[in-house]
Structure formats: structure tokens, C-alpha cells
Amino acid sequence: MTDKLATILTAAQDHAEQVILPSVDKWNAGKTWPRDASDKAGAVGLTGLYAPEEHGGQGLPLSEGIQVYEQLGVGDGAYAFALSMHNICTFAGCSFGTEAFKQRWARDLTSGRKLAxxxxxxxxxxxxxxxxxxxxxxxxxxxxxxxxxxxxxxxxxxxxxxxxxxxxxxxxxxxxxxxxxxxxxxxxxxxxxxxxxxxxxxxxxxxxxxxxxxxxxxxxxxxxxxGLQGSLMAIDIARVSIASGCCGLMQSALDTALSYSKNRKMFGGKNLDLDGIQWMLGEVATDLEASRLLYRKAAEALGSEDGPLMAAHAKRFVPDAAVKAANTCTQVLGGMGLLQPYGLDRLSRLAQMLRIVDGTTEISRVVIGRALQKRAATMPDLPVPKGFGEAAGNADEIAAE
CATH class of the missing domain: 2.40.110.10 (Butyryl-CoA Dehydrogenase, subunit A, domain 2)
Known part of the structure; x- marks a missing residue:
């Protein structure tokens, strides 16, 4: 990990802990975008992740910058999603826009003074x-x-x-x-x-x-x-960014369940001492590790021939895992998991939203299925076992009669 990435990830973690988590319920109640929060995100470099340094950006490659949303997702997945889309637009404007556009907009976008x-x-x-x-x-x-x-x-x-x-x-x-x-x-x-x-x-x-x-x-x-080619690339970046944010969501749900179950007394012991609880949360932990590996591999593939397929794999698997994680962690808390202060109901709804935006998980399955069709077309046909073809042929003749 580079020093710059480490610094940015620390800034994102601090932003989640100090700005997002203490206020997200108030933001939702007020139904207003927290411009002061996004201003703070811009002040620590979170609104120009991929933009060139000459325009005030961080100049991070996609494979590194996308990891920021995992940290922000611990605070809130919708907030992470909004900043991810801003960063994609800022990257596009600073990389492909006209010189006049860059002069007018670049530094305002990378600093977060203006949002896209x-x-x-x-x-x-x-x-x-x-x-x-x-x-x-x-x-x-x-x-x-x-x-x-x-x-x-x-x-x-x-x-x-x-x-x-x-x-x-x-x-x-x-x-x-x-x-x-x-x-x-x-x-x-x-x-x-x-x-x-x-x-x-x-x-x-x-x-x-x-x-x-x-x-x-x-x-x-x-x-x-x-226009379409650029849009599809933007969507691929967004899909991997969403997978990254989902990992933060999963971590938040898991941490909530662990913090609760380590002290909750039941059946003569603590909940976390029960095999059933350990198995449930252990499965969430495994899904989280697998999800991290998958979205980071997909981020590395962006811009390559394998990029769209890897983005589809990440968007198909990780949000589904996040929905499962939020629901499992809610179940671990029992009735307490339904109460707003624990935040698991919010995480469950967010995970479902992230399954849908920028291409549903079903669309990702279509992308994966078409890739499998192309792969199958290049593979040799399997030999038919002796006698099997004749039997099949006889069956076809009988059916025709």
C-alpha cells in the first residue's frame, strides 16, 4: 500500500466515524443532503480521488481509489454511493473534458466545492x-x-x-x-x-x-x-465502487452483531459462546473476506478486456452477500435488531438498494451468462458415449411418429 493511499484510507475511516455515523439518522430525518459533510470530505481529499494532481486531485489509480468506499460504507452506503458517482464524473471531466471545461470546473469538483x-x-x-x-x-x-x-x-x-x-x-x-x-x-x-x-x-x-x-x-x-462506450466504463467503475461500499456495510453489520452478542446473556452464557451464533457470524465473516478479494480484483481489471465481466461478478456477488449479512446480523440481535438505534434495519434497506442501482444483480447475471456463452463456443464438443447417440436417435424417431 502506498503512503498516499494509506493517508486517504485513514481520512475516509475518520470521516465515517466522526462525520457520517454520528449524524446519518439526523440526515435522514431532515431529508436534506449534508453539504457540510461533503465539504469536509472534499477538504481531506475524498472528492477528487482519480483526478490528476494538476487539477487538485489525488491521482490515484482506480484499483486504489475504489477502496475508499469500503471505509465510507461503514458509515453509510448511500453516502458512499453518492461520493463514488461524484468521483467518476470528476475523473471524466478532468480526463476527457475540454480545456475550457477544466478551467471552469476541475478544481471546484476535485475540492468538493461543486458536486457532480x-x-x-x-x-x-x-x-x-x-x-x-x-x-x-x-x-x-x-x-x-x-x-x-x-x-x-x-x-x-x-x-x-x-x-x-x-x-x-x-x-x-x-x-x-x-x-x-x-x-x-x-x-x-x-x-x-x-x-x-x-x-x-x-x-x-x-x-x-x-x-x-x-x-x-x-x-x-x-x-x-x-457516449455509450464512456457510459459503460463509468457504470463498470460504479459497480465495483458499490461492491466496495457494500463491504463497509457488511463490516458495520458484523461489528454491531459482535458487540451485542459478546455481552448478551442467554442459556447460562453469552450469545457469542453459542455454536449457532458463531456459525452465523462466521459465515458473514467469510462472505466479507471473499467480497473484499473480489471487488479489489475487479478494480484491478477496470479498463482491461476483462473489466466488464469482473465488474459484473463483483456487482452480482457482493451486494447479495451484503443483504444476507445485514439480515443475518439482525437475526443475531433478535427483537433488538429491529430497533432504530442499532441501525441494522437501515443497513438491510441500503443493501437492497445497492443490489439495484447501476445495474441490478440480474443484469450482472446476464453479463456473466453471455460471457459463458462466448467461452462455451470456443470449447470442443464432448464426445458422445457409444450407443448413447443411437438411443437418442431412436427416441427422436419414436417421438416424431
Whole structure:
């Protein structure tokens, strides 16, 4: 581990313990994004993880920076998710944006003074980005006029700029897709009612509406033809980031169950002395270790040919393990696990949310299944045992008759 990574991980751990955990219930009750908390995250380097140092970022490789969300996930998975999306957008803007965009936005984003988020999903398309209706018309002066809507936009009304994927024609397919940064104060941008999300009400989510929004060509992040490819890479990074945050969630649930069961007296001893309790929590501990290894391996593969598949493996396995861990740890506490002060109900709901965002676990299974189909196509056929083919052939003839 490099000294820089160690410093950043320590900062993330301190942020979770000192800023997130003492306040997350109050944030949810207030239903307001804790801007003072994200400002503090920016002050210690957590909002420009992958951005180049020349723009005020930490310059960490994805394989290292993604580990930050495990630490933040101990505090809250939704908070970790929001910062992960900001970091992805900041990385994209600082790496692929125009020089004018970098001059205007880079240091504000890496410092956390301004927040960014990603807008791809649409109300009618869900996990199918090919069914996109948001259109950008390129004007004679180089500006873009954008019309359409996006759904499940995180930091809705709170972010300062939205990295939005658009189509530039009505031709089916993805070759006309682009990504453009739309400032929150652009005329014509508006938001629908905030979604009611009981366990992460502090994270504003809603639909975003674009009505003849005009944006400068300086705000083009990915030009026409590169929008979908860049979006898929962003989603892969997000999926591994979510897996990282889920590990923090699992650690928090396990620690709560251990702290409770080591002192809870039952049947002449402590709960943690019971084989059944040890087995339940031992399984959570094994799943946590396996999840850490998997998301870190996936993070190392990002940007390579194996990146999308490894991201799918991480997104398929780790959030499922987090749901199981939260439920198991709740069971260990019995009735006490249902009480708000222990936080396990919040963790259970968060784990379920993380199974869904940025591609459901079912979508990950589709990605994995298609990879298996491609692998199977390259493998030799197994020889048919002598006599088996003849019997099968006779059966087919009888069925035909």
C-alpha cells in the first residue's frame, strides 16, 4: 500500500466515524443532503480521488481509489454511493473534458466545492440505454439544445453539474450518443418530486427534465460516437465502487452483531459462546473476506478486456452477500435488531438498494451468462458415449411418429 493511499484510507475511516455515523439518522430525518459533510470530505481529499494532481486531485489509480468506499460504507452506503458517482464524473471531466471545461470546473469538483452526478437512465428504459429519448440538437454556433428526461438522478437539485448522456439523432443504435455536462443553473433544467426512499432520504433522487436547455460546446465530455462506450466504463467503475461500499456495510453489520452478542446473556452464557451464533457470524465473516478479494480484483481489471465481466461478478456477488449479512446480523440481535438505534434495519434497506442501482444483480447475471456463452463456443464438443447417440436417435424417431 502506498503512503498516499494509506493517508486517504485513514481520512475516509475518520470521516465515517466522526462525520457520517454520528449524524446519518439526523440526515435522514431532515431529508436534506449534508453539504457540510461533503465539504469536509472534499477538504481531506475524498472528492477528487482519480483526478490528476494538476487539477487538485489525488491521482490515484482506480484499483486504489475504489477502496475508499469500503471505509465510507461503514458509515453509510448511500453516502458512499453518492461520493463514488461524484468521483467518476470528476475523473471524466478532468480526463476527457475540454480545456475550457477544466478551467471552469476541475478544481471546484476535485475540492468538493461543486458536486457532480451522472444522468443516463430514463423513465421508460431502465437498464436498456439503447432505448434513449433524450435528444441534443447541434446548433450552427456549436451550442447544443437538449430536450428529454432522466430518471433516478442522484443528488437531484443538489449537484452543481450533471454529466448527461444524449442521442444526437433519431437513428437507432449508439453511434450518435455523446456525454455533455449540464450546469444545474442552465435555463430549462428542472426536477420532479423527490423519490421517497425511507432509509436514505438525505440522498435526493428524482427525475430531471430538460426543456430546450442550451449548453456550450465547451461542456462536451465525450463527443458523438463515444457516449455509450464512456457510459459503460463509468457504470463498470460504479459497480465495483458499490461492491466496495457494500463491504463497509457488511463490516458495520458484523461489528454491531459482535458487540451485542459478546455481552448478551442467554442459556447460562453469552450469545457469542453459542455454536449457532458463531456459525452465523462466521459465515458473514467469510462472505466479507471473499467480497473484499473480489471487488479489489475487479478494480484491478477496470479498463482491461476483462473489466466488464469482473465488474459484473463483483456487482452480482457482493451486494447479495451484503443483504444476507445485514439480515443475518439482525437475526443475531433478535427483537433488538429491529430497533432504530442499532441501525441494522437501515443497513438491510441500503443493501437492497445497492443490489439495484447501476445495474441490478440480474443484469450482472446476464453479463456473466453471455460471457459463458462466448467461452462455451470456443470449447470442443464432448464426445458422445457409444450407443448413447443411437438411443437418442431412436427416441427422436419414436417421438416424431
Amino acid at each position: 452526478n451522472f444522468a443516463l437512465t430514463e423513465p421508460q428504459s431502465g437498464s436498456d440505454p439503447m432505448q434513449m429519448y433524450t435528444r441534443a440538437m447541434i446548433n450552427d454556433d456549436g451550442t447544443w439544445t437538449i430536450n428529454g428526461s432522466k430518471a433516478w438522478v442522484s443528488l437531484a437539485t443538489e449537484a452543481d453539474v450533471y454529466f448527461t448522456v444524449v442521442k444526437t439523432s433519431d437513428v437507432p443504435g449508439h453511434k450518435d450518443m455523446a456525454m455533455i455536462a449540464i450546469p444545474a443553473d442552465a435555463p430549462g433544467i428542472s426536477f420532479g418530486p423527490l423519490y421517497d426512499t425511507p432509509s436514505y432520504n438525505f440522498l435526493p433522487m428524482s427525475e430531471m427534465y430538460l426543456d430546450n436547455v442550451v449548453v456550450s460546446e465547451d461542456n462536451i465530455i465525450l463527443p458523438v460516437g463515444q
